[in-house]
Amino acid sequence: MSKNPRTRETQRRTAEKLREAEARIAELTVEVEFLQGSVERYKNRRPQRSRLPETRQxxxxxxxxxxxxxxxxxxxxxxxxxxxxxxxxxxxxxxxxxxxxxxxxxxxxxxxxxxxxxxxxxxxxxxxxxxxxxxxxxxxxxxxxxxxxxxxxxxxxxxxxxxxxxxxxxxxx
Incomplete structure (x- = not known):
């Protein structure tokens, strides 16, 4: 690491932004996986028929x-x-x-x-x-x-x- 305080501060901020970006990427990855699962469930969905009871009003x-x-x-x-x-x-x-x-x-x-x-x-x-x-x-x-x-x-x-x-x-x- 450089001894220049300005360079150290810039490196610290860059590392912090990188951690924030990685955390956001992880959140978005979870969201994308959830949405992909929802799309698959929706594509495979079939209409469902409700049956009346054998004896009914x-x-x-x-x-x-x-x-x-x-x-x-x-x-x-x-x-x-x-x-x-x-x-x-x-x-x-x-x-x-x-x-x-x-x-x-x-x-x-x-x-x-x-x-x-x-x-x-x-x-x-x-x-x-x-x-x-x-x-x-x-x-x-x-x-x-x-x-x-x-x-x-x-x-x-x-x-x-x-x-x-x-x-x-x-x-x-």
């Missing part, structure tokens, strides 16, 4: 749209949120019945994979096709289709189910 609702009667039955998870939907239309042809059944199955699967009901309703409300018109429900006076009625009723009946509930997720498929 359900709500059945009768409705009428311009004289066309139907029933919506909603099977509930143990927390009271909707997990499956069945729709039955009286006096409808096989095509409409098949399409309504398809909407019910797709809605059920989406709910079981924790898609928020609010997102489904936002997408399917106000779809237009027959039958449409006035309903017998005083809270839903007029609709543009069966699908519009279904999602209006689900949104009204289950207003607090707009957020997904990850605590329900069951990994057994």
């Amino acid at each position: 359900a709500i059945t609702h009768k409705f009428s749209i311009s004289g066309h009667e139907g029933y919506i039955t909603v099977g509930l998870f143990e927390d009271g949120s909707p997990g499956e939907v069945f729709i039955r239309m009286a006096k409808m042809g096989s095509t409409v019945r098949g399409l309504v059944d398809t909407i019910a199955v797709l809605t059920s699967l989406a709910l079981q994979y924790d898609v928020p009901l609010e997102n489904l309703a936002r997408k399917f409300r106000h779809t237009r096709f027959e039958p449409s018109g006035y309903t017998t429900n005083p809270d839903i006076k007029r609709v543009t289709s069966i699908v519009d009625y279904i999602f209006a009723w689900l949104s009204e009946t289950f207003p607090r189910c707009s957020e997904s509930d990850a605590s329900r997720t069951d990994t057994t498929q």
Whole structure:
């Protein structure tokens, strides 16, 4: 080491800065490793389906749209949120019945994979096709289709189910 006090002070400060830099590099290395692990976990993540209990509560609702009667039955998870939907239309042809059944199955699967009901309703409300018109429900006076009625009723009946509930997720498929 040099005997010059200025040089010694410069060397001391340089050594101190080097130690600080090495400590910061060590901290950043730990952070990078953590983030790399998070990225790997995220890349390998698969959607998880929540299963309803074998015996479950359900709500059945009768409705009428311009004289066309139907029933919506909603099977509930143990927390009271909707997990499956069945729709039955009286006096409808096989095509409409098949399409309504398809909407019910797709809605059920989406709910079981924790898609928020609010997102489904936002997408399917106000779809237009027959039958449409006035309903017998005083809270839903007029609709543009069966699908519009279904999602209006689900949104009204289950207003607090707009957020997904990850605590329900069951990994057994």
